[in-house]
Amino acid sequence: MPAPGWFPRALATEPEHRDVEVDGARIHYRVWGEPGRPGLVLVHGGAAHSGWWDHVAPLLATHRVVAPDLSGHGDSDWRPAYDMARWAREVLAVAGAEQLTRPVVLGHSMGGWVALTIGVEHGDAVAGVAVIDSPLDRQPPEEQTLREQPRVHRVHPDLAAAVARFRTLPAQDVYLPDVREHVARGSLRAVEGGWTWKFDPGFFGTRPLVRQLLPRLAAPAALFRCEQGLVTPEMAAEMAALVPGGLPVVDLPEAGHHPMLDQPLALVTGVRTLLALWPPARPA
Known part of the structure; x- marks a missing residue:
């Protein structure tokens, strides 16, 4: 089955690839959209890029959109150890390199922890932070999975074999096939003997709970709740009660934990709506 028409059109809007140095590490990032537009930073989850x-990002054309590879991920450098405060500084350094003034920061899963850390430690630097399916009382789910796996990546003999082995952390049942293939190919790097994953298998650590942040x-903050994800309606209500000034909750119908892989248009619609309404009043 051919990809739906919107997908190749979106990929045809190719990002610029740039780098910035943060605390001695090269941080790679992508950027879309016209300079001077309001800023939006998209932060991937653990083991992603x-x-x-x-x-x-190309469907969010009202904004200048940047997406970093956090250290230990994608095409950025690895570090001896990783923490949320440093990842937060990386995100803000990327925004600064693109001269984004008080951008909105949207983080998925582990990236939600990064977004919330920015909202706690650098609140004046952003217009708002939003999280996608970051649960209340767990460590980032990607990191929990990695703790149980070997600390060395397997090398696959060819690119097709590696792409076929692509799985998300945590796994989900539904992916759009063309989206999955594109993301999987970008997750791999060539090494001696074949292909392996780009992320550092030792990126995990002990993180503050979302409840504490x-x-x-x-x-200001908002939550995107995936109907088939990790945040239940009851959990979302409890999260909203913890936030000074309230927490808008956007439900993404039928979405799994990784909505950009199974319900990307629902995610885009939710983000467009949020951006149209923000910046909201700052919390007291």
Whole structure:
């Protein structure tokens, strides 16, 4: 079955690829849209990369959109250790390199922890932060999965074999096939003997709980809840009660934990709506 027409049209709007140095590491990022437009930063989840947004960012053309590869991911450098505060600084450094003034920061899963850390530690630097399916009382789900796996990537003999082995962390049942293939190919690098994954298998660590971050937010916040994801309606209500000034909750129908892979147009619609309504009033 051919890809739906919107998908190749979105990929035809190719990003510019740039780098910025943060705390001694080269941080790679993608950028779309006209300079001078309002800023939007898209932060991938654990074990992912900025290419997860390739088919999403071009559909958010009202904004100048940037998407970093956090250190230990994608085409950015690896570090001896990783923490949310440093990843937050990387995100803000990318925004600064593109002269984005008080952008909105949207983070998926583990990237939601990064977005919330920015909202807590650098609230004045952003117009707002939003998270996609980051649960209340768990460590980032990608990191929980990695703790149980070997610390060395398997090398696959050819690119097709590696793409066939692509799985998300955590796994989900539904992916759009063309989106999955595009994201999988961008997740791989050539090494001696074949192909392996780009991310550092040792990027995980102990993170603050979302429950601990929400009451400390110094910037407006919003939640995208995936109907087939990790955040239940009851959890979303509890999260909203923890946030000074409230927490708008956008439900993404039928979406799994990784909505850009199974319900990207629903995600785009939700983000477009949020951006049309923000910046909201700042919390007291």
